[in-house]
Amino acid sequence: MKLLAYFRSIGEKFFLRSQLSAEMDEELRSHIALRAEDLERSGLEREEAQRRARIEFGGQEKVKEECHQALGGNLIETAIQDVRLTLRMLRKSPGFALAAILTLALAIGANTVVFSIMNAFIIRPLNVPHAESLYGLWRLEDDMSESYPDYVDLRDRNHSFEALIAYNVNEVALDTGNNPSRSWIEEASGNFFDGLNVQPYLGRFFHASDEHGPNSAPYIVLTYKYWHTHFHDDRGVIGQNVAVNKHPYTVIGVAPPGFHGTLLFFHPDFFVPIVNHDIDGGTQLNDRRSHWVFITMGHLKAGVTTGQAVADLNSIGQDLLRKYPKDEGKMTFKLVRPSMYGDYIGGPVREFLTGLMLLASLILLAACANLGSLFAARAADRSREVALRLALGSSRKRILRGLFTEAVLISLAGGAVGLGGSIFLLRQLSEWQPFPRFPGYMAVTPDSNVYLLALLLALASGFLFGAVPVRQVLQTNPYEVVKTGSSGRIGRRITARDVLLVVQIALCAVLVTSSLVAVRGLAHCLRSNFGFDLNTMLAETDPPMAGYSGDRVPALQKRMIDALKAIPGVESVGLADQLPLSEGSIYSNVFADTTSDLRPSKAAMNPVIFKVSPEYFQAAGTSLLSGRSFSSHDDKDSSRVAVVNGQFARRMFGSIQNGLGSYFKMPDGTRTQVVGIAEDGKYDRLGESPRPAMYLPILQSPSSSSWMVLRSRRDSQELGGAIRSALREVDAALPVYITTRYRALDTVLFGPRMATLALGILGGLGAILAVVGIFGMAAYSVSKRLRELGIRVALGGQRKEVLQAALGRAFKLLAYGSAAGLVLGILASRVLAFIVAQATPRDPLVLAGVVFAMALLGLLATWIPARRALSVDPLRLLRED
Amino acid sequence: MTDQAQILPGTLDILILKAVSLGPLHGYGVLLRIGQISGQALLIEQGALYPALFRLVRQGLLKASWGTSENNRRAKFYELTASGRKRLREQMEGWNRLATAMGSALAAQPEEV
Numbered sequence: 004m005k006l007l008a009y010f011r012s013i014g015e016k017f018f019l020r021s022q023l024s025a026e027m028d029e030e031l032r033s034h035i036a037l038r039a040e041d042l043e044r045s046g047l048e049r050e051e052a053q054r055r056a057r058i059e060f061g062g063q064e065k066v067k068e069e070c071h072q073a074l075g076g077n078l079i080e081t082a083i084q085d086v087r088l089t090l091r092m093l094r095k096s097p098g099f100a101l102a103a104i105l106t107l108a109l110a111i112g113a114n115t116v117v118f119s120i121m122n123a124f125i126i127r128p129l130n131v132p133h134a135e136s137l138y139g140l141w142r143l144e145d146d147m148s149e150s151y152p153d154y155v156d157l158r159d160r161n162h163s164f165e166a167l168i169a170y171n172v173n174e175v176a177l178d179t180g181n182n183p184s185r186s187w188i189e190e191a192s193g194n195f196f197d198g199l200n201v202q203p204y205l206g207r208f209f210h211a212s213d214e215h216g217p218n219s220a221p222y223i224v225l226t227y228k229y230w231h232t233h234f235h236d237d238r239g240v241i242g243q244n245v246a247v248n249k250h251p252y253t254v255i256g257v258a259p260p261g262f263h264g265t266l267l268f269f270h271p272d273f274f275v276p277i278v279n280h281d282i283d284g285g286t287q288l289n290d291r292r293s294h295w296v297f298i299t300m301g302h303l304k305a306g307v308t309t310g311q312a313v314a315d316l317n318s319i320g321q322d323l324l325r326k327y328p329k330d331e332g333k334m335t336f337k338l339v340r341p342s343m344y345g346d347y348i349g350g351p352v353r354e355f356l357t358g359l360m361l362l363a364s365l366i367l368l369a370a371c372a373n374l375g376s377l378f379a380a381r382a383a384d385r386s387r388e389v390a391l392r393l394a395l396g397s398s399r400k401r402i403l404r405g406l407f408t409e410a411v412l413i414s415l416a417g418g419a420v421g422l423g424g425s426i427f428l429l430r431q432l433s434e435w436q437p438f439p440r441f442p443g444y445m446a447v448t449p450d451s452n453v454y455l456l457a458l459l460l461a462l463a464s465g466f467l468f469g470a471v472p473v474r475q476v477l478q479t480n481p482y483e484v485v486k487t488g489s490s491g492r493i494g495r496r497i498t499a500r501d502v503l504l505v506v507q508i509a510l511c512a513v514l515v516t517s518s519l520v521a522v523r524g525l526a527h528c529l530r531s532n533f534g535f536d537l538n539t540m541l542a543e544t545d546p547p548m549a550g551y552s553g554d555r556v557p558a559l560q561k562r563m564i565d566a567l568k569a570i571p572g573v574e575s576v577g578l579a580d581q582l583p584l585s586e587g588s589i590y591s592n593v594f595a596d597t598t599s600d601l602r603p604s605k606a607a608m609n610p611v612i613f614k615v616s617p618e619y620f621q622a623a624g625t626s627l628l629s630g631r632s633f634s635s636h637d638d639k640d641s642s643r644v645a646v647v648n649g650q651f652a653r654r655m656f657g658s659i660q661n662g663l664g665s666y667f668k669m670p671d672g673t674r675t676q677v678v679g680i681a682e683d684g685k686y687d688r689l690g691e692s693p694r695p696a697m698y699l700p701i702l703q704s705p706s707s708s709s710w711m712v713l714r715s716r717r718d719s720q721e722l723g724g725a726i727r728s729a730l731r732e733v734d735a736a737l738p739v740y741i742t743t744r745y746r747a748l749d750t751v752l753f754g755p756r757m758a759t760l761a762l763g764i765l766g767g768l769g770a771i772l773a774v775v776g777i778f779g780m781a782a783y784s785v786s787k788r789l790r791e792l793g794i795r796v797a798l799g800g801q802r803k804e805v806l807q808a809a810l811g812r813a814f815k816l817l818a819y820g821s822a823a824g825l826v827l828g829i830l831a832s833r834v835l836a837f838i839v840a841q842a843t844p845r846d847p848l849v850l851a852g853v854v855f856a857m858a859l860l861g862l863l864a865t866w867i868p869a870r871r872a873l874s875v876d877p878l879r880l881l882r883e884d
Numbered sequence: 885m886t887d888q889a890q891i892l893p894g895t896l897d898i899l900i901l902k903a904v905s906l907g908p909l910h911g912y913g914v915l916l917r918i919g920q921i922s923g924q925a926l927l928i929e930q931g932a933l934y935p936a937l938f939r940l941v942r943q944g945l946l947k948a949s950w951g952t953s954e955n956n957r958r959a960k961f962y963e964l965t966a967s968g969r970k971r972l973r974e975q976m977e978g979w980n981r982l983a984t985a986m987g988s989a990l991a992a993q994p995e996e997v
Contacts, residue, residue: 008944026960030911031934033959037912038930040955061931069931073938 013076023074027067035060081401085408092409099381100413103374106775107417107464108424109768110363110370115425115449115457117363117761121356123267123447129342130261132200137265138309139300139341140167140316144333148294151280153323153331154192157299160319163312164301166198169277171297172269176548176738178246179233183548185738186229186272187442189264190280193220196258198301199265205230206241206256209276217288220276221252227260229272247275248282249550249736265300267342270442282547291330292670300341309338332603355758358831362765365510369772371464372503375471376779378410379500382472390481402476410469411462418461422454438750440586440740501812504776505820511773512824512857513831514766519852520832521759528755534648534684535583536624539744540713542567542726547707549736556707559734563711564616566729572717577619580706583611583686583696585747593697594668595655601672610651610695611686614706619698620646620681622712630663630679638702643669646679651695675699689751712744719743770860773820777864781813785868789875797877809872810865821857828853896928896936898979901964901972904946910959911937937962945971 015023035056042052060066093100129137140157141147149157149169158167170191176183192198193211201208204227213220223245225234234240243254252275263270277296280288287293303312313336320334382389389402426449433446544563546556560578567576581589592606613619617633620626628649637644645667647655652662659680666674683693715722723741730739785792788809795805829845903909903917914937915928940946945968953959964972 006944009942012938012942027934029958030960033910033953033957034912034930034934036957037910037953037955037959059930061929066931066934069935070938073935073942075942 009075012074013079016071016074016076017079024067027070028063031060031063031066081404082408085405086412088405089409089412093412096381099377102775103377103413104417104420106370106373106772107414107461108420109771110367111418111421111457111460111464112425112428113421113765113768114360114363114367114460115422115453116428117356117359118456119425119429119447119449119453120445121360122450122452123445124356125353126452129265129267131265133302134342136302137300137341138303138312138338139298141337141339143335143337145294147298147339149296149299150291150294150330151277151288151296152291153294153334154296154299156323157316157319158192158194160322161312161315163304163307163315165304166194167299167301168192168195168198169296169299170195170264171277171280171295172266172271173280174545175248175282176545176736177272178249178736179243180245183246183736183738185548185740187269189266189271189274190277191264191274192277195274196224201262202259203256204259205238206254208256208258209274214276214278216278217281218250218279220278221247221250222255222276223247223252224256224258224274225254226258226263226271226273228263228270230257233272248547250279250282265341266298268443268445270444270446272442291327298341312338328602330603351754359761359765362510362514362769366765366768366772367460367464369507369510369769369776371468372500372507373772373776373779374410374413374464374468375503376500376776376783378406378468379472379475380779380783382406382475386475386479389476389479393479394481399477403473406472406476407466407469411465414461414465414468417464418457421461422449422457425449425457437753439742439746441750500780501816504780505816505823507776508773508817508820508857509824509827511766511769511860512821512853513828514762514769515856516825516828516849516853517831518759518762518766519849519856520828520846521755521762523846523849525752525755525759528689528752531689532682532684533584534625534682535744536714537745537748538714539623540715540719540722540726541582541742541744541747542711542713542730543740543742544709544711544730544737545707546709546737548738549734551707557702557705560616560701560709562733563709563730564618566733567711567713567726570713570715570722570725570729572722573713573715575618575622575714577622577712578616578701579619579623579710579712580614580701580708582623582710582712582747583613583684584689584751585710586750588686591697592670593655594670596666596668596674598668601668601670603670606670607667608651608654608695610647610697613696613698614701614704615698616701619712622714624714625684626682628659628680628682630677632679633698633700635702637700641703643673643675643703644678644700645675646681646698647677648681648696649683650693651697652677652680654695687751689755770856774860774864777813777817777861778868780816781810781865781868782871784812785809785872789872792872792875793877796875802873805872805875806869810869813865813868814861817857817861821854824857825850825853895979896932897940898972898975899926899928900933900936900940901945901968901975904962905964905969905972908951908961908963910951910953910961912959913953914962940968944968 035053038059039049039053039056042055043049047055131137139147140149142149151169154167154169158169161167168191170189172187173190174185174187177186178184191209193209193214196203196208197210203224206224208224209220209222213222225240230236230240240254241256245252245254258274264274278288280295303309316336317334320331320336324331324334392402393399429447429449433444433448436442436444546552546559551559564576564578567573588611590609591612592603592609594601594605595607598605598607615633617635617637620632627646630646632646633644647662649659652659655667656662656665656677662677662680664677666676669675681696681698684696685691686694686696713722713726717725726741727739730737792805792809795808800808899918899922900914903914903921906917906921909917911933915930915933918926918928937946937948941948941962944965946962947965947968948960948962950958951961
């Protein structure tokens with residue numbers, strides 16, 4: 004009731020202003036009339052009575068004003084007045100307003116973008132119920148992968164997880180009746196959807212009860228997106244028969260719209276039960292040695308700590324090691340967040356993003372410092388106006404409120420522009436598919452967290468830089484200012500503004516150093532020796548997709564190689580089951596020839612293993628240091644041979660010379676002779692230290708995975724077409740993926756490129772802010788000291804001396820800031836080395852580059868003020884004032 | 885004017901509420917009624933009345949409506965709302981307590997101390 008009356012009162016005040024005023028007038032008129040009538044009755048003349056009544060009442064306008072105030076909502080009203088006044092003032096100086104808003108928009112935009120990415124990568128859990136209790140299993144001796152039998156044991160014997168689910172990422176050919184196309188899928192355990200507590204959008208999911216051994220559950224659950232794009236929202240799709248790698252499957256359901264599995268940024272097309280993994284044609288479901296299950300994870304039971312869960316898992320691991328000594332290594336676990344590919348990339352990404360966030364917030368601080376100086380200068384310019392207002396009776400509070408209103412208005416506008424820009428950028432980013440072969444999207448959608456942050460940042464920075472001129476206003480003495488005009492006191496001592504400027508320049512130098520280090524590191528990486536040639540073409544096929552298995556695979560591979568060799572202009576064609584630096588490597592244990600104990604814990608090392616055709620080395624451009632390559636005689640019927648790299652030979656046999664002709668053992672006990680030594684190369688990451696690798700003849704160790712490397716001088720575009728048609732003639736049902744060796748590096752280059760780009764952008768922002776800051780400082784000091792400079796010129800000062808007087812301070816600050824920034828940047832680059840391989844600041848080019856860049860920035864920023872200082876005309880200056 | 889008591893701060897509201905509680909009044913009527921019930925001892929400055937009336941309306945203690953005065957003039961009439969009645973009761977109790985306390989304090993004799 005009371006609240007209602009209050010709101011009605013305020014509502015009338017703001018929305019029925021004129022009506023209210025008229026009513027007030029009428030009420031007061033009627034009061035005076037009534038009073039006049041009374042007076043008249045007591046014997047006064049009518050005219051006199053009316054006059055007396057008006058006099059008795061006093062100033063009507065004042066009463067009306069007081070009534071108006073009594074209506075409440077005064078804060079709102081003064082705020083509206085302040086805003087109106089501020090808008091009028093800003094309209095008078097659009098350049099100032101625009102500069103301030105843009106500066107803030109850049110800084111706040113940078114913060115929102117970085118925060119949004121951080122939010123999506125780290126803060127926001129997966130889009131499944133109770134994601135916070137979801138943990139992935141990581142084997143300390145290895146990584147997150149498990150063999151299927153191990154997974155089943157862990158699942159059935161643990162007491163810590165609600166349901167231990169597992170999945171694997173795979174690529175298959177899906178044929179809905181006309182044309183087989185490649186699809187990325189997740190092979191999920193039967194308890195996957197139930198364990199995650201996800202409900203189907205359409206049809207049903209598969210369950211644990213659907214699993215009855217290998218290949219017992221030929222079911223498909225489509226993701227919503229794939230159903231939408233490839234089945235056009237056809238609800239009749241449930242029950243439809245399709246072929247996956249030529250095996251019959253049935254579509255049983257569609258997942259809900261927001262659900263795309265449990266891997267951030269990976270969007271599979273559909274899910275199939277993991278028990279049907281054998282269609283892959285490679286590994287066997289029940290092979291305990293083959294760790295192909297990508298990620299195992301589950302919700303911890305209520306009340307179970309991670310420590311208890313790890314102890315539980317470790318005891319199962321010990322038991323498995325006892326039971327299967329031949330197959331198992333030591334099994335100890337830790338629990339990790341499963342969504343960021345476990346900790347595969349979580350660690351460095353977290354570090355890098357945190358660093359980026361820090362830099363972004365520093366940039367915002369620098370922007371605030373700049374705006375603070377701008378506002379202080381503006382307040383100084385307005386000191387006459389402020390003094391007049393004070394002299395006329397305005398309160399300092401009111402003036403300060405005006406200043407803050409201006410600051411907050413600008414910061415809100417800047418925040419809005421920055422947020423809008425970052426939403427636009429993020430939308431572009433979300434549509435971008437960074438890896439052409441891989442359905443990964445950086446689906447970073449800003450949520451309420453982000454909006455809130457942008458608002459808070461805007462308000463906070465508004466108050467921060469709005470507070471800079473406060474002291475100035477509080478100390479304004481109206482009489483002095485009006486009497487003498489604003490005085491140009493020159494501060495000789497170190498002021499807070501100087502410190503801010505040095506910090507800002509240092510920050511800029513840090514960013515410039517980091518981005519130069521990153522760029523140099525990246526360039527260095529690309530020039531380094533990979534152990535293979537970058538100028539080759541690649542063609543990938545997966546024979547199981549067209550139904551090939553067993554002995555039919557090698558025959559197909561030979562036909563494909565022959566078909567490609569027949570293309571005019573192709574010099575050589577090699578085939579390998581996997582390529583270095585493309586999509587993650589396969590490793591295998593090897594044992595010394597003298598060992599008979601083949602338990603994994605006794606392995607001599609764990610090299611990368613490539614299964615290659617005889618011509619691979621020649622085609623890929625991997626040179627042999629000694630020995631021979633494979634030949635077509637190294638097949639199933641001949642003795643086992645291998646080519647190893649230099650690192651392998653040195654570690655296993657002591658030296659490259661010793662290696663040639665020596666023997667080692669494979670995990671199944673096969674003695675293998677080293678017939679050739681290949682050069683070392685990069686296999687997993689650009690920044691890795693040399694690691695052992697071995698090559699086995701694909702005829703002796705068959706693999707269905709087929710990457711073909713073509714060496715040719717022909718143009719890659721037209722060669723691609725020729726490859727496609729040649730392979731279509733081999734088998735039209737075989738989906739082919741064609742790319743260049745260089746493009747295939749995109750995956751490993753993604754991180755370094757992103758880091759370099761991000762640092763470059765932030766560096767640019769930092770540079771802009773630093774230039775603005777130095778410019779502002781230099782211009783201010785020149786304009787404040789124009790008279791002094793004029794006198795110097797009049798007394799015969801040299802140009803050099805004048806410049807030194809005018810800009811010496813600015814350059815000194817620039818030098819201090821740059822030096823500090825350079826040192827800090829060198830320290831920060833250590834963090835960078837995690838992401839960009841070979842990023843080292845101990846590089847004369849980088850150091851020179853930083854110094855040059857900072858000098859250039861300084862020159863750019865002080866150019867105009869310097870010109871102004873030099874063109875001082877002493878006569879005119881002295882005549883003024 | 886000098887023989888009239890100054891109004892203590894904060895007492896204007898209670899006087900207005902009391903005056904209006906005796907029957908709906910227009911602004912000028914409020915003035916007259918306060919003079920009448922205080923035996924012309926308390927007189928309110930005419931200009932101060934209206935801001936107070938507006939404030940009481942905003943606080944939901946009074947309700948205003950346009951009507952016609954005894955001599956056929958259009959005027960705004962104020963009457964008490966339920967919460968205004970409650971507020972008046974509370975303030976009267978408070979005021980009486982204060983008056984009693986003041987009375988006994990000022991009547992104190994040396995021997996009672």
